[in-house]
């Protein structure tokens with residue numbers, strides 16, 4: 001087919017989203033997502049030797065920033081596409097965000113999962129009104145099924161990160177940050193597939209090219225960082241992490257987020273499981289925040305001194321606190337492990 005020819009895909013790569021696209025996204029999604037608070041942390045400011053603020057995406061519907069990208073994608077569809085419905089492949093936050101936004105907009109959503117996904121996650125999707133299709137023993141088999149259903153039912157696939165509309169949706173977070181704190185000098189951004197990083201960094205740097213964008217991943221499986229080192233998307237081994245929402249690859253056929261992350265990243269920091277657990281515990285103890293591991297990686301980077309000695313990072317520093325979907329037992333475990 002013509003859309004598989006290299007000329008087309010390399011042209012697609014050149015059409016990267018602009019700040020204008022992020023503003024358009026913001027207007028599109030304003031009724032569907034929350035404008036989230038930016039709160040100063042006294043403890044972290046003292047630690048960093050600079051003003052530190054937390055951008056709390058934990059208060060979004062379904063507990064993460066992912067509703068921003070999902071809303072922008074779904075609201076950009078044609079009426080015919082909306083009527084036919086959407087499909088997503090996800091075990092976690094992306095699937096939940098798509099299901100939630102689709103329900104709000106009256107669009108049918110299918111979410112494909114493998115048999116290995118726990119029943120409570122399947123139920124959570126059904127409670128949001130999505131059709132959960134459980135198929136296959138592995139992620140790969142479930143993904144193949146999702147593509148088959150997409151084609152047979154003529155649905156639109158909502159990608160978790162590698163889509164310009166999704167990237168621009170996530171970037172709307174940066175517009176809010178610069179309205180609230182125009183002097184922001186450094187942004188710490190959790191980094192997995194790079195949709196969040198690409199959107200936030202491209203908008204932040206379009207507003208002020210001097211802003212420093214730091215990506216934070218977990219040490220055990222940093223797919224984007226390994227890909228940047230290799231100069232191309234690479235696969236990484238499947239492992240467990242407290243930052244489970246950051247697991248998975250960036251896609252060997254990545255079209256947007258690899259290039260955009262490469263262009264905008266000033267520094268990448270990798271945090272250990274120990275540092276993530278400790279950050280989850282201290283976020284609860286001192287900030288009264290319930291964070292999932294992926295939402296805590298920015299705090300972990302700062303608290304563990306990985307960014308250098310106090311006063312070495314230009315402030316104000318904004319930490320994107322990306323999500324709060326943590327299993328209560330797991331959070332309690334971290335609080336007990338990393339006691340005062």
Ligand SMILES: *Cc1c(COP(=O)(O)O)cnc(C)c1O
Nearest residue numbers: 093192193194195196245322323
């Ligand atoms: C998806 C997700 C991320 C990573 O976003 P990418 O766009 O894949 O880099 C970070 N934190 C949370 C809580 C997430 O759900």
